[in-house]
Amino acid sequence: MRILVVEDEAQLREQLAARLRAEGYAVETAADGDEGLWQATEFPIDLAVIDLGLPGLPGDEIIRRARAAGRTFPVLILTARGRWEDKVEGLEAGADDYLVKPFHVEELLARIRALLRRAAGVASPRLEWGPLAIDTRTHSVTLGETPVELTAYEYRVLEYLALNSGRVISKTELTEHLYEEESDRDSNVIEVFVRRLRRKLDPDGRLQPIETRRGEGYRFNLAGDGSCG
Known part of the structure; x- marks a missing residue:
């Protein structure tokens, strides 16, 4: 943000x-x-x-x-x-x-x-989509009962996508909202963060939390409504 x-x-x-x-x-x-x-x-x-x-x-x-x-x-x-x-x-x-x-x-x-x-459009710092929970206050993520270790930038990408759940977010938009104006930017780095997130959040390929829309960007696409815990 x-x-x-x-x-x-x-x-x-x-x-x-x-x-x-x-x-x-x-x-x-x-x-x-x-x-x-x-x-x-x-x-x-x-x-x-x-x-x-x-x-x-x-x-x-x-x-x-x-x-x-x-x-x-x-x-x-x-x-x-x-x-x-x-x-x-x-x-x-x-x-x-x-x-x-x-x-x-x-x-x-x-x-x-x-x-x-x-x-x-959410009221609680804790957001839940099925087994995935994101606490925006502590910047912590859990999958079921298991904590998920994310780097600071991995968390930033996940939080931005989750708070815009259901909307397609381009790599350009992600880059603009994650980096300051004077920083070096490489939108290809976003692909690396998304790959890491998929590996950490969906190790067996069942959840598929982040959808790639070819030529458009990414969409946080877990079933559920981001209910507050």
Whole structure:
């Protein structure tokens, strides 16, 4: 998942980016409203964390213009203002949730996970398809009662496909949502991750959790509805 952090306070911006990367997210950052708006409208963002009090465009205006441009990703606003009117303005502009500074990073992470689940149409951090269970909070996977050991990137591919269950995802889309803008990208690496996932999740070939659509991409295709455990 790719997250945009728009925050003018350099120390906080870098702290948030570092923690989000440690949690397995790809992160883009912006220090002012104009750069934030450009990234919000030009990059394939899964969620944005936007400070309201920014140089250049204020945070609520970034949200308003991004929504007008058709961007529907969840937005969590940060504000140092305690007035309820400021929170309402941010929400009315199109934000989905807010945190008042100072805040605990663990709460920020919990809200981000909840917003991403909500955007995918699921309510619980634990997703189940028959014997396969994915815990998006702990980034752990089990097959029946057996833990499945995945690398960080294998997990990212699986989570993205699972949260978009039933939809065909191209290698390009996977690459854009798993890697940051300045990183070296090779969409052929996605094929390697998918092969590994199939081997680990379906050693005897019965489940076939990831379907290849030739010329189109991949589809998470397990029977079941991704019910919450």
